[in-house]
Amino acid sequence: MLPAVVMLSGCGLDISSDEDTATQSSVTAEPTVQIAGAAVKGVIQQGLVVANRLIADKDGYYAPQRQAAKPVLTADDGSYEWQLRGKAEGWALVELTADGGTRMICDVVPQCDQADGAPVSFGQTMPLDSSFSLRGAGDLRMETVNLTPLTHLAVTLAERSGDGLSPVAISSAYTTVENWFGLPAGALRLTPPDLTNLDEMTGVTADAIQVAIANAAFLALVNDNAQWDSISDVLADVTLQVSATGQISVMGDGTNVALADLVSAAALQSSELQNAVDSSVISQRLAVVEHRNVQRFKTIADVNEESDTDVADSGDTNDTxxxxxxxxxxxxxxxxxxxxxxxxxxxxxxxxxxxxxxxxxxxxxxxxxxxxxxxxxxxxxxxxxxxxxxxxxxxxxxxxxxxxxxxxxxxxxxxxxxxxxxxxxxxxxxxxxxxxxxxxxxxxxxxxxxxxxxxxxxxxxxxxxxxxxxxxxxxxxxxxxxx
Known part of the structure; x- marks a missing residue:
C-alpha cells in the first residue's frame, strides 16, 4: 500500500511531513524514454523533429498518439534526441519537417542543382522548402530511429496495412524497401554516414555507405532533369506511387520516378565518389557499392524484360x-x-x-x-x-x-x-x-x-x-x- 499524505486544515493547522512529500513526488514522476537518430539525405541541419507513440485502438489499428510538444532541432551532423513520456515499450513514429532555417548538405557529386538558384557544390549547405518531410519508425526498446528517404517510403508502405502502422507492418515494409534497392537485411536501421566526409570515416562499412548513396540518389535525379525541381518533388512522386499501389514503377513511364532511375543514379554516385575520396579503403568500399548497384540495375532490367510488372510489396531482390x-x-x-x-x-x-x-x-x-x-x-x-x-x-x-x-x-x-x-x-x-x-x-x-x-x-x-x-x-x- 502507498502511504497517504493527510492534510489537516482548520484552526491554522496544516500537517504534512517532508518524508511524505518526497514519497508523493516519486510516485507521480512519469518515466521517459529517449529516442535518438539522425536525419540524412545528406545531412539535414536544423530540421524540426517530433516523435509520437504508435497506439492501437480497440480494433487493433495502430496510429500515432499525437501530443502537443515543441519540436527539437537536428544538430549540424543531422542527429536528434527526443524524450518521449512513458516506458521504453511499444513503437514510435518520428517525423521531420523543414522551415526557413533548415539546411541540407549537398551529398551529390559534383553539385546539387536548384531550380530557382545557383548550383550548390558537393559538401555545401542548401535550403529545403517547407513541403519537405521525412518519417521513420522503430521499436522504443532500440531507442534509435533514423529519418531518410528510404525510411519515409517504408512508413508510407506500412500505412497501407489493414492494421495501420503496426510493428509487423513497419518491419515488413522496412524489409521490402531494402529489397527494392538491393540493400542487406537491416540496412535501414543503419545510420547513413555523411558522404561528404568519408575520408574521416575509415571504419564505415560498405553497407552503411550503400544506404547513404541510395538516399543521395533521390537528390541526384534533380540534376539536369527539368521534370524535378527539388528533392521534395522526387520524394513526393515516389511516395505517391507507394501510397497508391504499394509499388515503385520498375522502369518508369516517362512521367514517374522509376526504381531503375534511382538505382542507376546510385551506381553513378558510387563511381563519382571514388574520385572524390583520398582513402584507398573507402575507395574500395565504394567500388563494392558501385557493383552492387550495377548488379541490382541488371536484375531490375531482367525482371522488366521477362515480365513487364512493377516491384510489388514483397520486394524484389536483396542483391549485395x-x-x-x-x-x-x-x-x-x-x-x-x-x-x-x-x-x-x-x-x-x-x-x-x-x-x-x-x-x-x-x-x-x-x-x-x-x-x-x-x-x-x-x-x-x-x-x-x-x-x-x-x-x-x-x-x-x-x-x-x-x-x-x-x-x-x-x-x-x-x-x-x-x-x-x-x-x-x-x-x-x-x-x-x-x-x-x-x-x-x-x-x-x-x-x-x-x-x-x-x-x-x-x-x-x-x-x-x-x-x-x-x-x-x-x-x-x-x-x-x-x-
Whole structure:
C-alpha cells in the first residue's frame, strides 16, 4: 500500500511531513524514454523533429498518439534526441519537417542543382522548402530511429496495412524497401554516414555507405532533369506511387520516378565518389557499392524484360553482389537442384562438408542453388558449369564473390518453380564447422553475392534455399577462400 499524505486544515493547522512529500513526488514522476537518430539525405541541419507513440485502438489499428510538444532541432551532423513520456515499450513514429532555417548538405557529386538558384557544390549547405518531410519508425526498446528517404517510403508502405502502422507492418515494409534497392537485411536501421566526409570515416562499412548513396540518389535525379525541381518533388512522386499501389514503377513511364532511375543514379554516385575520396579503403568500399548497384540495375532490367510488372510489396531482390572479383575470389556456382556448390578458388580444393541440418516442413525446398539441398528425399545432381570471373573484374582483396544456380527440383524429385523460391541464405565463417555469420537474399532471381570486409585468413561459405512456405533446405557443400 502507498502511504497517504493527510492534510489537516482548520484552526491554522496544516500537517504534512517532508518524508511524505518526497514519497508523493516519486510516485507521480512519469518515466521517459529517449529516442535518438539522425536525419540524412545528406545531412539535414536544423530540421524540426517530433516523435509520437504508435497506439492501437480497440480494433487493433495502430496510429500515432499525437501530443502537443515543441519540436527539437537536428544538430549540424543531422542527429536528434527526443524524450518521449512513458516506458521504453511499444513503437514510435518520428517525423521531420523543414522551415526557413533548415539546411541540407549537398551529398551529390559534383553539385546539387536548384531550380530557382545557383548550383550548390558537393559538401555545401542548401535550403529545403517547407513541403519537405521525412518519417521513420522503430521499436522504443532500440531507442534509435533514423529519418531518410528510404525510411519515409517504408512508413508510407506500412500505412497501407489493414492494421495501420503496426510493428509487423513497419518491419515488413522496412524489409521490402531494402529489397527494392538491393540493400542487406537491416540496412535501414543503419545510420547513413555523411558522404561528404568519408575520408574521416575509415571504419564505415560498405553497407552503411550503400544506404547513404541510395538516399543521395533521390537528390541526384534533380540534376539536369527539368521534370524535378527539388528533392521534395522526387520524394513526393515516389511516395505517391507507394501510397497508391504499394509499388515503385520498375522502369518508369516517362512521367514517374522509376526504381531503375534511382538505382542507376546510385551506381553513378558510387563511381563519382571514388574520385572524390583520398582513402584507398573507402575507395574500395565504394567500388563494392558501385557493383552492387550495377548488379541490382541488371536484375531490375531482367525482371522488366521477362515480365513487364512493377516491384510489388514483397520486394524484389536483396542483391549485395559485386562483380569486382579477382582471380582469387571464390566463385561458388551452385549446381541446379542439388545441394553441392561446385566452386573454383584459385587452384584450391574445396572441403566436402555438406550440411545436413534442416528446418521447415516435410517438403523443404530443394531450392537448392548449387548450394541448397532440400531436406526431403532424393537429390538429383545436374550440375551447372562453374562460372568463371573475367580478368577485367577486379575486386578488393578482402572480398569473395559467390555465384550459384537456382534449383529446378526439390530433393524428393518434385519440380520447383522460381515462384516457389523466396530467396537464399549465405552462411560463412572462419571455420567450416562454425559458419556463424549470414546474409539473406530476398529474391530467387539473384545468383551472385559479394561478401566484403573479410579479415585475413581462410573463410568458408555455404548456402541454403528458402521457399515461400517457410521451408529451408540443408546447407550446401562448404567452399572456401583464402584472404
Amino acid at each position: 553482389s559485386t562483380d569486382t572479383s579477382t582471380d582469387t575470389s571464390t566463385d561458388t556456382s551452385t549446381d541446379t537442384s542439388t545441394g553441392s556448390t561446385d566452386e573454383q578458388v584459385a587452384g584450391t580444393t574445396e572441403p566436402d562438408t555438406s550440411g545436413d541440418s534442416t528446418s521447415g516442413g516435410d517438403t523443404t525446398t530443394d531450392t537448392t542453388t548449387d548450394e541448397t539441398v532440400a531436406d526431403t528425399g532424393t537429390d538429383t545432381d545436374t550440375s551447372e558449369p562453374v562460372t568463371e570471373t573475367t580478368p577485367e573484374e577486379t575486386a578488393p582483396a578482402n572480398t569473395a564473390l559467390l555465384s550459384w544456380t537456382a534449383p529446378l527440383t526439390r530433393e524428393n524429385g518434385e519440380s520447383l518453380a522460381m515462384g516457389e523460391i523466396a530467396g537464399f541464405e549465405v552462411v560463412y565463417g572462419t571455420s567450416a564447422e562454425n559458419l556463424d555469420q549470414s546474409l539473406a537474399i530476398g529474391d530467387a532471381s539473384v545468383d551472385e553475392l559479394m561478401v566484403d570486409e573479410l579479415a585475413e585468413g581462410t573463410w568458408y561459405f555455404a548456402i541454403r534455399t528458402l521457399d515461400t512456405d517457410g521451408n529451408r533446405s540443408r546447407l550446401s557443400d562448404v567452399v572456401y577462400k583464402q584472404i
